[in-house]
Amino acid sequence: xxxxxxxxxxxxxxxxxxxxxxxxxxxxxxxxxxxxxxxxxxxxxxxxxxxxxxxxxxxxxxxxxxxxxxxxxxxxxxxxxxxxxxxxxxxxxxxxxxxxxxxxxxxxxxxxxxxxxxxxxxxxxxxxxxxxxxxxxxxxxxxxxxxxxxxxxxxxxxxxxxxxxxxxxxxxxxxxxxxxxxxxxxxxxxxxxxxxxxxxxxxxxxxxxxxxxxxxxxxxxxxxxxxxxxxxxxxxxxxxxxxxxxxxxxxxxxxxxxxxxxxxxxxxxxxxxxxxxxxxxxxxxxxxxxxxxxxxxxxxxxxxxxxxxxxxxxxxxxxxxxxxxxxxxxxxxxxxxxxxxxxxxxxxxxxxxxxxxxxxxxxxxxxxxxxxxxxxxxxxxxxxxxxxxxxxxxxxxxxxxxxxxxxxxxxxxxxxxxxxxx
Numbered sequence: 365x366x367x368x369x370x371x372x373x374x375x376x377x378x379x380x381x382x383x384x385x386x387x388x389x390x391x392x393x394x395x396x397x398x399x400x401x402x403x404x405x406x407x408x409x410x411x412x413x414x415x416x417x418x419x420x421x422x423x424x425x426x427x428x429x430x431x432x433x434x435x436x437x438x439x440x441x442x443x444x445x446x447x448x449x450x451x452x453x454x455x456x457x458x459x460x461x462x463x464x465x466x467x468x469x470x471x472x473x474x475x476x477x478x479x480x481x482x483x484x485x486x487x488x489x490x491x492x493x494x495x496x497x498x499x500x501x502x503x504x505x506x507x508x509x510x511x512x513x514x515x516x517x518x519x520x521x522x523x524x525x526x527x528x529x530x531x532x533x534x535x536x537x538x539x540x541x542x543x544x545x546x547x548x549x550x551x552x553x554x555x556x557x558x559x560x561x562x563x564x565x566x567x568x569x570x571x572x573x574x575x576x577x578x579x580x581x582x583x584x585x586x587x588x589x590x591x592x593x594x595x596x597x598x599x600x601x602x603x604x605x606x607x608x609x610x611x612x613x614x615x616x617x618x619x620x621x622x623x624x625x626x627x628x629x630x631x632x633x634x635x636x637x638x639x640x641x642x643x644x645x646x647x648x649x650x651x652x653x654x655x656x657x658x659x660x661x662x663x664x665x666x667x668x669x670x671x672x673x674x675x676x677x678x679x680x681x682x683x684x685x686x687x688x689x690x691x692x693x694x695x696x697x698x699x700x701x702x703x704x705x706x707x708x709x710x711x712x713x714x715x716x717x718x719x720x721x722x723x724x725x726x727x728x729x730x731x732x733x734x735x736x737x738x739x740x741x742x743x744x745x746x747x748x749x750x751x752x753x754x755x756x757x758x759x760x761x762x763x764x765x766x767x768x769x770x771x772x773x774x775x776x777x778x779x780x781x782x783x784x785x786x
Contacts, residue, residue: 370448377459378483379573379580385469387456388578393484397439397477398449400467412473414727416441419477421729429734430691435636435684439479446474463537482776483575495604498575498778499629500583501564505771506550506689508654513701523547524771526659542567545660550689552679554630559662561626565594576600594618601625604781632777636683688773697754705744705751712748723752 378388378395388395399412407415423438453469483498504525514520518527529541543563548556564572573583574597581600598621605624656663666672679686697705713720720726724733736753744750 370445372448372452372455375452375455377456378481380460380464381570382467385456385460385464387452388481388483393481395479395481396442396444397479399470401470402467407470407473409473409475412470412475413441416475416477418727418729421727425730426734427691431684431687432636435687437479437482439477442476442478444474444476446471449474449476481578482778484578485778485780494780496577496778496780497601497604498578498776499625500573500575500774500776501629502571502772502774503549503685503688504546504571505692506546506685507693508547508657509695509698511696511698511701514698515700519698521654521657522659523657526657538567538569540567542569542571543661544571545657545662547655547657548660548662549633550679550685551655552634552685556662557630557633558626561629562622563661565597565622565626576604594622598622628779629777632779633685633775634680634683636680636687684775688775692771702754705754708748708751712751 374390375387375396376390378386380386380400382400384397384399386395386397399415401407420438420441423436428436428438449469449471453471457465483496483500485496505523508521508523509519523546525544525546529538532538533541544560544567545563546560548560551557568582568584570584574581582597595618598618601621602617605621605628658664679689695702713725727733
């Protein structure tokens with residue numbers, strides 16, 4: 365990318381989260397990811413650069429090791445003309461959801477992350493003549509805390525996502541509670557996975573988006589977004605799944621298309637062969653919490669019928685869901701166990717501030733840092749060394765560093781119909 369010849373009119377709003385905003389190029393398969401900050405919070409250009417470089421390093425030296433080379437795109441930090449960034453910010457402002465406008469795009473440093481646009485396929489020839497479908501899912505945390513440090517009984521029964529649904533509806537972020545429960549998706553049980561994915565499609569919130577040829581065709585921006593329209597989604601996807609079978613429009617067609625979409629997503633989530641180190645993590649036979657969330661509508665429905673919820677059928681060890689769950693389960697203490705260790709580290713750094721750099725608190729996130737994450741010992745000897753080890757391995761599992769958290773990982777599946785060979 366030629367940073368010296370940047371035209372804001374060639375870029376369009378793609379989406380944003382709590383910490384960053386993404387724009388996509390109209391022609392090339394690239395996106396730019398900018399950091400966002402509250403209006404009264406200023407950071408130097410050097411701090412912005414280091415923040416972005418830490419994201420790259422963490423992806424390259426930690427997440428790639430866990431999930432595999434083919435599943436993690438690290439990108440690179442680029443410096444852009446400030447005038448381009450300012451004009452781009454003005455251009456996309458009207459497209460941003462009102463609920464996200466409490467933070468401003470960083471227009472002062474000129475730094476951004478350049479990444480491939482996974483809503484398109486860029487490695488195959490002639491793809492422009494066939495529809496390209498990209499499904500983006502944020503599966504969230506797939507287990508219930510099993511740590512003895514957890515003091516709230518409810519946290520041993522209900523997953524984090526389902527509890528947060530009640531909070532977000534109560535505060536007006538979303539209109540209604542989603543029936544999606546991450547434990548259903550991570551169960552590996554086809555029946556539970558189907559219910560979870562169908563629930564995501566019914567109430568996508570910001571956990572599911574669907575792109576066709578790089579353009580968003582399905583997904584919510586905020587509580588003001590219109591109600592999900594399956595018939596409209598089926599109209600977009602019918603040529604993709606049923607190009608020539610004569611399936612008419614109407615409820616039957618819609619159900620058939622949605623069913624096929626869920627089948628394809630499930631197949632992708634359960635497949636995978638790229639080798640990472642997550643499968644080698646030893647979490648111990650007794651370290652798994654409840655396999656069913658009591659708040660899951662799927663589980664509640666079966667209980668009302670006097671039936672037991674099918675538990676895990678087991679995720680294939682090579683699949684991305686399995687690897688993601690294994691990394692999430694590095695959290696052996698939960699936030700209630702982590703906070704006292706955080707305070708121990710904080711007090712130590714107050715006394716010895718020069719140690720912050722030596723201990724790699726702010727990076728670099730290299731191979732040595734990765735090795736610290738593999739220490740799964742739980743016996744606290746009261747030392748700062750133990751607190752630091754657990755701090756490193758757990759701080760990224762919670763939203764303390766949301767950019768790097770495996771709990772907030774986004775899975776993108778891009779597929780295209782192939783021409784049948786006769």
